[in-house]
Amino acid sequence: MGDAESRRPLARILLKISGEALLGGADYGIDPAILKRIAGEIRDVLARDIQVAVVIGGGNIFRGAGLARAGMDRVTADHMGMLATVMNALALQDALESLGSYARVMSAVRVQEVCEDYIRRRAVRHLEKGRCVIFAAGTGNPFFTTDTAAALRAIEIGADLLLKATKVNGIYDDDPVRNPQAERYRRLSFDKVLDDRLGVMDATAIVMCRDNGLPLRVFNLNNEGDLLRIVDGEDVGTLVANGL
Numbered sequence: 001m002g003d004a005e006s007r008r009p010l011a012r013i014l015l016k017i018s019g020e021a022l023l024g025g026a027d028y029g030i031d032p033a034i035l036k037r038i039a040g041e042i043r044d045v046l047a048r049d050i051q052v053a054v055v056i057g058g059g060n061i062f063r064g065a066g067l068a069r070a071g072m073d074r075v076t077a078d079h080m081g082m083l084a085t086v087m088n089a090l091a092l093q094d095a096l097e098s099l100g101s102y103a104r105v106m107s108a109v110r111v112q113e114v115c116e117d118y119i120r121r122r123a124v125r126h127l128e129k130g131r132c133v134i135f136a137a138g139t140g141n142p143f144f145t146t147d148t149a150a151a152l153r154a155i156e157i158g159a160d161l162l163l164k165a166t167k168v169n170g171i172y173d174d175d176p177v178r179n180p181q182a183e184r185y186r187r188l189s190f191d192k193v194l195d196d197r198l199g200v201m202d203a204t205a206i207v208m209c210r211d212n213g214l215p216l217r218v219f220n221l222n223n224e225g226d227l228l229r230i231v232d233g234e235d236v237g238t239l240v241a242n243g244l
Helices: 032-046 064-069 074-098 120-128 146-157 190-195 203-211 226-231
Strands: 012-017 051-056 103-107 132-136 161-166 216-220 238-240
Touching: 012 032, 012 146, 032 051, 032 074, 032 226, 051 074, 051 120, 051 146, 064 074, 074 103, 074 132, 103 120, 120 132, 120 146, 132 146, 146 161, 146 203, 161 226, 190 203, 216 226
Parallel strands: 012 051, 012 161, 051 132, 103 132, 161 216
Antiparallel strands: 216 238
16 A cells, blocks of 8 residues: 555545543543543544444453463453443443534444444444444454454454544554654555564454455554544655565
8 A cells, every 4th residue: 555545545444442541541431531532532533434343352341362371261251351342332332422413333243232243334324314323342252352353343344444443643663662762654555563572462464454455553542532633645654564
């Protein structure tokens, strides 16, 4: 992907948000102010007639991998983590609707009393009607991260761009928290990310993006307004794509 192609107008995006992003300054749960700000930025993107899907993690409530390392059965722990993502997805849906936007939660595990089952064609139809679609419960399978779920859903719905929201403004050649001299990459190839083990997403997600030609942009969700800057074509964070 060259510079001109990377700046082409976006019609549909998928935003990956970690559960930890909802913590704010707390150790557990959801910071209502952070939730409202994220919902407000999504609403503003929708107002630009750009279709928005979201995959959200559950680490602010429960981390299945952590309990698995402590001795819990991994499948059970991962299923508990999936349910935590459903809780976060419902919270984001409520925040969006309180701001006047339409949103639907679609879960990869069946919890029909609180949200819809994930059906690809129905998800695309919701997007076409201007509704934000929030995908919960990861892929519905243990051993797969929500990063992989984000790549999978983005490919399934034909997103133009996968946006990975993190705590730093892109991908660096070293940990910018520990090393203030670390340099940010503006452009990277997927192969570079894999070969150098840069660790921005798990390898499965990166390979899926690479093999399906889905560009990935990594940015700092804490920088208010960066999401809008990206959809407006500004060079924010780090772009990862084929041909770079």
